[in-house]
Amino acid sequence: MITKMKKIILFMSNSAVEVDAELTLLGQLGVMHVAPFQPAKDESIERVDARIKQLEKAISILNRYDIEPFPGPFETTDFSTIERGEIELMEKVLYTENNRIQLEDKKEQENLDLEWYRKWGNISAEDITDLDKNGVFIKLYLLNNRELKSIQGRENIQFIGKLDNLTQVVLISEDVNNKIDFQEVRVPPMQLDELELSLTKTIEEHINIIKDLQQLHAQKSVLQDALDERIRRLDVRNIQYGGMTIDNQVRYWKGFIPDDAVHKFEKAAKKYSWGYIIDDPAPEEIDDVPTLIRTSRWAERIRPVLNFMGLVPGYKELDVSKVFMIFFTFFTGILVGDAGYGFVFLLITFLIHYKQKFVMKIEFKLMYTLSVSIIFWGVLTGTYFGAESIAEIPFLSNLRIRELSSFGGDSIFIQKFMFLIGAIHLSIGHLQIAWRYINSVKAIAQLGWVAIIWGLYLIVNQMVLGVSAPEFMIWLFIGGTLLITLFSNPGTNFIKGVILSIANLPLSIINGFSDVISYIRLYAVGLSTVLMAASFNKMAIGDGISTIASGFGAVIILILGHSLNMILAAMAVLVHGVRLNMLEYAGHAAVEFSGNEYTPFKLKNNKKFKI
Structure with a gap:
């Protein structure tokens, strides 16, 4: 359910020291979602942000030495005992790292110069300069065969050797302007003995x-504590300067807190002498009220999908997490629809979970649930890596439902089943709205929409599948239309409300028809997954395997083919499984996902900060 919120106006003294301390306490309390009046802008925010980046860089430098701690003895200053020691430590780490980079660059260049002497001999820049002073000018080149042809016939050219398919060329001349139109080879500035x-x-x-x-690494905790403190300052100042002031004496903020957290807030406000006003949000403020969803633990598993898609229902919209979870799980099973693939997904999830020491993350719970759903539907349809021969094994054959079978099943029955799922899914959306308006005649209009949905289901069966519609279908439309027309707009003038309902009804029915028929995608995509798997099997095995080479090739085709098919199936889940919930169902449940998530001002590492 979506938690009821209260609006709050919070007042504090505008003294910089007091605001910092009081907002730190508010961040430690962690219940108020702050709605800034303005973007937070101040020089202090920019300074703290810049310092955070420097500290993060210094810590990342020291992190490289986590595996190689310095054995000792330590000969460096204990920066935790001196004033602003964390800044001195940070600057020393950054300065030392800069020197390390410069030394590495220098070492690399000197090794290259040393290699140059091994290739060209003991001739230095100083030798060439001495010859220049005596009127003899030497230039060195490395040329390929095409470039060599372009200088054939030139005088004063010497070929002294080969380096990596290139020819070492020396031009000796008494004319300083005499040169070859190619890039000269750089001569090391130091002589060989100096270079060594x-x-x-x-x-x-x-x-x-x-x-x-390595010695500085032992004091990394000093930098980490400083980083935590700067992050606290940044969080506090972003809140501070998002508020407004009264005569520069009082600063105030607007925000929202859950109704069940009001007592906790009031207790803290009394203890710390905060001024506040708590009230219900005004109708014009509803769009600003954040959404806090509290649902069953099993439905929480859909949270990663909603977060990934950025789907947050509005404060006055329905909590769709339970329906989303149930049908997304079901749709995933149908869209992938292969028990073999489901087992692979389950195994991959288990191995990753094992590698992370079975840490309890909601993402793993979701993947386990989806994998089991895929296996379950694959067993019902007799689909195991797209191989019909596996499905015919007696034990597995007894588990499948013949009408749903991927091989020899009743396609009309399957398509009709998909439309049935669609009708149920969309009806649930309208029934949820009806329950919401249980004390209003608007609920009756939603029952009319349920009747329309089932009438559309019968029409779709007739038009797409050729299944004759029962005679009572017309009464579903007549009854549904009557209920929608009379009860959709009860708050307006009756005649005006009826006219408005009639005007919107035709387009709404057409949209409903397209929504019901949209569920055929479950059948189409699921079938394509099976057919592609079967095609890769046929491509790999064909009429049999007669040689080692053909067996090896078959294995490669099976691995690559089924891997590709699993990736495409996973993409289909994201596209179609999410779409049917996000568009078709959500549209009928009047959910636009127009909300903003409840994110209370909460400081990280609360226990570190003492006021």
Whole structure:
């Protein structure tokens, strides 16, 4: 159900110190959903945000040394004992890391220069400069065969060797402007002996830098505490500057709290001397009221799907989580519809769950439920990796329902069953609205819509499947139309309400017809999954396997083919399984998912902050 909310106006002193302390207490209480009057803007927010990024970067640097703790002895300052030690520690980590990067770049370049000497010989930039002073100019090149052809016949060219299919070329000339129109090879700036000494020193400095970072890693908790505090400040200031002031003396905020949390809030307000006004939201504020859904534990499993799709019903809309969960689970089973695939999904879920030490996450509960649904429908239809031969095993054959069977089943019966599911699904939406308006004649109009839905179900069976409609079908439409016309708009002038209902009715009935027929997608997509699986089986095995190579190829085709089919089936669940709930059913339940989720101002790591 969607929890009833109360509107609250909260007043506090506008003193910076008091606001920070009081809002911290409010964040620790964690029940008030704050609706900002304005975007939070202030220089202090930008400064804290920048500091958070620096601290996160410093912590990420030290995280690399979690596996290699420094054995000791420690020779660095204990930053937890000095004022603003966390800032000094952060700056030292960032500075040291910058030096490490520079040393690594230097070491890499010096190794490349050392490799250059091994390839070109002991000639240095200093030697070339000395020759330049004496009027002899040397230029080095690495050319491919096509480039070599373009310089054939040139004077003062020497070919001295090969490097990776490229030719080492030396141009010796007394003219400084004489050159080849290709890129020259860079000559290391240091002589060989200087380079070797420099590389040794660089390696030693790099080792010492790593030791420094390992020692600093022992004080990572200082940075983590500082990060937690800055995150608290950022959260508090975002709330602080989203409020309004009165004569710059009092700051106030508007928000919402669950009705059952009012007592808890009032108790805290009395203890900390907060001023407040609590009232029911005004009709014009309904769109601002956040939605807090509290439902059964089994229905909570649909939460990851709703969050992924960003679906939040409005405050005055229906809680559809239970219906969504039941039918999404059912639709998933039909759309995938292969017990073999269901077992694979179940195994993958179990292995991932096992790797995470069976941590209790709602996502795993959902996947286990969906996997079992796929297996259940696959058993009923006799579908196991799209192989009819498996379905004919006596034990498995006895478990399937012949009319629903993927191989030799009654397609008319299956399609009729899908339309029946659709009619039930859409009827539930209208019955939920009827229950909501149980004390109003509007509930009677919803019963009229239920009659229309079942009349449309009979028409769809007749038009699509050729199943003759019973004679009472016309009375479903007559009775439904009469109820809708008379009771849909009871609050207006009676004649005006009737005219308005009649004007909207034809288009609504047409939409209802398309909604019912839309459930044929369950049959079509489920059938395509089976046919594709069977096609991959035939492609892989055909008339049999006669050689090792053909057996190996068959295995590859089966693995790749069924993997692709499972991916497509999973996509079909996201597209069609969600759509039938989000559009068809939600449309008939008058749910537009126009709400915003209840997200109370709640500080992270509450226990760390003492006021």
